[in-house]
Amino acid sequence: MNFNGIISAMVTPMTKDQEVNEAVSRQLTDHLIRSGIHGIFILGTNGEFHVLTPEEKVTLARCVVDEVKGRVPVIxxxxxxSTKETIEMSLKMEEEGVDALSVITPYFIAPTQKEIVQHYERIAVSTILPILIYNIPSRTGVDLEEETVAELAKIPNIAGIKDSSGRFENIKQYIKVTQKEDFSVLAGTDSLILSTLQAGGTGAIASTSNMLPELVVSIYNSWKEGNEEEARRAQDNLQPLRDTFGYGTLPSVLKKAVELYGIPVGPPRAPVSELNGEALEKVKEMVAYYKGVSAEGVFRG
Structure with a gap:
């Protein structure tokens, strides 16, 4: 499997009682696909994987796979x-009919690069599904070295990497050391989508697409069509949304923005709180800006 295009890092909709909202999960999934998204990625950082139970994860995956109905890949x-827990969950998801797995590096314990390679090797041989490595050192305390990625890229079903380090140098080096392999390098930082494509990457897993899927997709589509000026304009138009992310704990800002824009994805799960006060007003201003420029036909979000 090749990971290409804009894959939406979908938030996990919840009810006011903080239970997974299956009805809105279906609504959001269908909306993203109809907006041109090339794939759906659930249970990532913005999907609050770290606060969901194993049962909730399987239920959400079953719901999304059923709603997608093969229209786009589900990652x-x-x-x-632990390696053991990762393998157990991967096998459960394989049974649910997902198309690929995303496996974040171990966190909290800061394993060595050799231990990380062994971790992924054991996971890879346990499943028939393609695996996407997920590097996000700001959250895990572990940064994948280019030599490690080069070694992992030789494993047949390790098919790519999502880099959310925010360091473009990381992305460039991953592209360089894996160019002889059938391996995808994707931006996990939305400000680097176009830069990644220009450097030889294959796309992005983008959280901003929850609110502005058509705008984010237009970065990729314009670039593929050779219109880099339009791609740059679309890339720059993401910045007002990204500028608000610091007003709350992840993913409170994004979930509120999506809700204000029209999909009732609900609150984050505690201990993260919903936005209020000045932070909420700033996000409301940002959403009003996008609704305004969309109504004027500047872009469709």
Whole structure:
């Protein structure tokens, strides 16, 4: 499997009682696909995988797979802090009919690069599904070295990497050391989508697509069509949304923005709180801006 295009890092809709909202999960999934998204990625960082039970994860995956109905690939985060738990969840997701797995590096314990390679090797041989490595050192305390990625890229069903380090140098080096392999390098930081494509990457797993799927997809489509000026304009138009992310704990800002824009994805799960006060007003201003420019035909979000 090749990971290409814009894959939406979908938030996990919840009810006011903080239970997974299956009805809105279906609504959001269908909306994203109809907006041109090339794939759905659930149970990532913005999907709050770290606060969901194993049962909730399987239920959400079953719901999304059923709603997608083969229209786009479904990639599911199964990474945990132990190899054993990761394998167990990966096998459950394989049974649910997902198309690929995303496996975050172990966190909290900061394993060595050799231990990380062994971790992924054991997971890879346990499943028939393609695996996407997920590097997000700001959350895990572990940064994948280019030599490690080069070694992992030789494993047949390790098919790519999502880099959310925010360091473009990381992405460039991953592309360089894996160019002889059938391996995808995707941006996990939405400000680097176009830069990643220009450097030889294959796309992005983008959280901003929850609110502005058509705009984010237009970055990729314009670039593929050779219109880099339009791609750059679309990339720049994401910044007002990204500028608000610091107003709350992840993913409170994004979930509120999506809700204000029209999909009732509900609150984050505690201990993360919903936005209020000045932070909420700033997000409301940002959403009003996008609704305004969309109504004027500047872009469709």
């Amino acid at each position: 599911v985060g199964t990474g945990a802090n």
